Amino acid sequence: MILEREQINRYLRHILIPEISGPGQKKLLESSVFICGENVTDTAPAIYYLAAAGVGHIGCHFEDSTGVDRLFDNIHDLNEDVTIGLSDDSNSDFRIFLGKPEFISKKQEMIYTSFVPSVLSLYRGWKGGMQICKNSDCLHFFLAKLADVQRKLGIEVHDNTMKGDIFSNCVSGALCAMEVIKLVLGIGGSVDDFLYFNLLSMEFLKSGETELEHTLHELCTLKPTDCLDAALGDRKVLIVGTGGLGSPAAYALALAGVGTIGLVDYDIVEISNLNRQILHSMSRIGMPKVESAAVFLKSINPGLTINRYNTSLNKENIFDIIAGYDVVIDAVDNFPTRFLLNDACFFAGKPMIDAGVIRFDGTFRTILPQKGPCYRCTLPDIPSSDSIPSCAESGVLGPVPGIMGFIQSAEAVKFLSGQGNILSDRMIFFDGLFSDFCTIKINRNNTCPLCGADPTIHELQEYVFMCPDDVDEGSN
Numbered sequence: 030m031i032l033e034r035e036q037i038n039r040y041l042r043h044i045l046i047p048e049i050s051g052p053g054q055k056k057l058l059e060s061s062v063f064i065c066g067e068n069v070t071d072t073a074p075a076i077y078y079l080a081a082a083g084v085g086h087i088g089c090h091f092e093d094s095t096g097v098d099r100l101f102d103n104i105h106d107l108n109e110d111v112t113i114g115l116s117d118d119s120n121s122d123f124r125i126f127l128g129k130p131e132f133i134s135k136k137q138e139m140i141y142t143s144f145v146p147s148v149l150s151l152y153r154g155w156k157g158g159m160q161i162c163k164n165s166d167c168l169h170f171f172l173a174k175l176a177d178v179q180r181k182l183g184i185e186v187h188d189n190t191m192k193g194d195i196f197s198n199c200v201s202g203a204l205c206a207m208e209v210i211k212l213v214l215g216i217g218g219s220v221d222d223f224l225y226f227n228l229l230s231m232e233f234l235k236s237g238e239t240e241l242e243h244t245l246h247e248l249c250t251l252k253p254t255d256c257l258d259a260a261l262g263d264r265k266v267l268i269v270g271t272g273g274l275g276s277p278a279a280y281a282l283a284l285a286g287v288g289t290i291g292l293v294d295y296d297i298v299e300i301s302n303l304n305r306q307i308l309h310s311m312s313r314i315g316m317p318k319v320e321s322a323a324v325f326l327k328s329i330n331p332g333l334t335i336n337r338y339n340t341s342l343n344k345e346n347i348f349d350i351i352a353g354y355d356v357v358i359d360a361v362d363n364f365p366t367r368f369l370l371n372d373a374c375f376f377a378g379k380p381m382i383d384a385g386v387i388r389f390d391g392t393f394r395t396i397l398p399q400k401g402p403c404y405r406c407t408l409p410d411i412p413s414s415d416s417i418p419s420c421a422e423s424g425v426l427g428p429v430p431g432i433m434g435f436i437q438s439a440e441a442v443k444f445l446s447g448q449g450n451i452l453s454d455r456m457i458f459f460d461g462l463f464s465d466f467c468t469i470k471i472n473r474n475n476t477c478p479l480c481g482a483d484p485t486i487h488e489l490q491e492y493v494f495m496c497p498d499d500v501d502e503g504s505n
Contacts, residue, residue: 031055036110040083041301045424046388048216048462054083058110060213061086063121064205065136067128068093069100070284074202074277074435075127077307078428080104080111082210088116090139092132099328106310107303121145123212125205127198129153130249134179137172144168148208150201151175155193155229155439155449156248157201161208161221170238171223178245196228196439199281203431207461210426217389217462224464228439229449231457233466259446266441267291267351269342269370270360271322273430274384274437276308278358279322281438283330287445290326291336291354294318305427342366344489347373356441359383360434364411365492371396371404372489375479382440384433389426389461391433394452394471395440399480401453406474406481411492429461 031051032040036058043049043057062084066072069091079087087104091097097115104113118124118139124147126133126140133140133151140147149171150159162168204224211217222235225244236244266287268275271294279290298309298321313321319337326333338350347369351357357379359370367383374381374396381396383404396403436457443449458467478485 035300036083038300039108039110040304042304042421042424043082043426045422046426049214049424049426053214053216057083057210057213058085060084060123061088061121062123062125062209063088063090063116063118064125064127065090065118065139066126067091067132069096071198072127072202073100074199074280074431075125075205076100076104076113076202077107078203078206078305078431079209080108080113081304081307082206082427083108083110083304084209084213085111087111087113088118088121089113090116090118103310103325106312107307109311118142123147123209125150125209127152127201127205130175130179130245134172134176137176140168140172146212148205150205151248152194152197152201153248154251155197156225156227157197158223158225158244158248159201159204159208160223161212163221171241174241175245178242178249182246182249193228193439195285196281196435196442197226199277199284199435200226200228200432200439203277203428203435204464207426207428207432208464210428211462218464226466228436229443231440231450231452231455231468233457233468235465259442259448261286261442261445262288264445265289265291265354266356266358266445267293267354268358268360269293269366270362271306271308271318272296272302272360272362273305273386273425273427274360274434275358276306276322277431277434278360278438278441279308279326280329281435282441283326283333285438285442286330287333287442289334289336291338291350292319292322293338293340293342293350294322295339295341305425305430307431342369344369344373344492347489348377351377351379354379356444357381358437358441360437364417367404368411369489369492372479372486374398375403376489380444382437382444384430384437386425386430386433388423389429391429391457391459391461393433393436393440393457393459394455395444397451397453402471402473403477403480405479405486406477407456407471409474409478426461429459432461433459 127150144165308322308325323335375398384393
């Protein structure tokens with residue numbers, strides 16, 4: 030056998046993907062990655078997703094190693110296939126350098142010491158960017174451009190951590206893990222151009238050599254809007270689902286200092302969850318997911334209030350559960366629950382931040398009742414169960430829900446703090462295989478059965494998949 034039976038169960042969502050399958054997963058287990066970051070907290074998201082995916086050895090270098098023992102203990106509990114330790118960057122197959130622009134420049138000597146394919150990832154405030162260097166010429170060109178921009182700007186080192194740093198860092202970490210996995214496997218298209226994102230405006234773009242200096246200037250510049258801080262201690266966020274999407278969303282919100290997080294999930298932790306669900310671990314297999322998630326979240330934010338709802342949502346309990354929360358994050362993996370959430374949030378006037386993932390792909394949108402399109406504006410009815418594949422059938426690359434869940438958390442904090450552009454009239458499509466973000470405009474549908482001019486839905490429905498026979502007969 031290529032993999033042991035327990036490994037097959039652990040990495041099942043990877044093995045189901047033809048581009049990975051058993052041989053690809055074995056290749057990941059035999060790979061070695063070096064990661065260099067400013068501190069443990071900032072580097073942890075990338076490390077969690079590398080370890081969850083089964084990258085066999087992770088060597089780490091931190092400027093500030095406070096908390097490293099707890100991180101390494103968590104990694105060992107997440108995936109016993111992975112070895113992890115402090116390293117000087119010797120004998121790695123791939124490298125990640127992750128930090129603020131001045132940190133990346135400071136590490137030039139280490140970066141130049143020897144060459145292996147490298148991911149350079151920068152973030153500041155709500156903005157971030159990533160460059161994949163497959164040869165030394167790319168490495169020298171990028172670092173020279175970065176040095177030129179910093180010299181012109183005369184950048185000062187900012188020691189304060191802003192809320193935006195947390196989210197741009199988390200998104201960057203998951204993106205780094207995804208790119209390294211693709212490099213190990215030799216699949217898809219890595220980021221040859223510089224990938225830039227701004228979570229305040231929800232702008233994603235790629236910059237070639239001619240635009241690189243301008244894009245780096247934008248990333249390195251702190252604007253007044255980047256520096257706004259938000260008191261989140263009295264705010265409440267409900268996360269429905271504590272799996273692939275809910276884990277990163279809760280992780281980042283806990284780090285950002287949201288006062289109360291509600292967790293809804295009826296499931297228990299299983300080994301097949303652990304390639305992507307970073308709140309859980311081997312030692313908590315069999316534990317209700319809401320309890321397992323609470324253990325992890327309390328370890329990074331002891332003052333966090335966590336409300337646990339170890340139940341499935343239905344039309345009898347949903348209004349009681351969502352009451353009292355400022356925003357709802359939809360992190361579910363099935364259409365009936367997503368439609369139930371959409372309708373209940375519409376009737377209750379609650380903003381809902383939605384995302385979905387499958388294989389290498391993700392979608393993201395925010396629904397503001399009466400202010401923009403609802404879920405039914407683009408998909409009026411629950412599709413039949415055999416018309417759209419699920420992650421259980423098609424698999425999902427571990428870092429992809431991490432990227433989308435971290436974006437959900439950033440959007441929640443923007444809404445709570447009144448910052449940036451809320452994505453209420455746009456939808457983001459993410460193609461992880463080729464690292465492309467596509468944003469499309471969406472409008473309210475005048476014929477929508479829920480929020481249109483002449484609605485036909487005035488109360489919660491029965492939320493079940495339609496079977497193909499019912500669809501053929503035009504029945505609901």
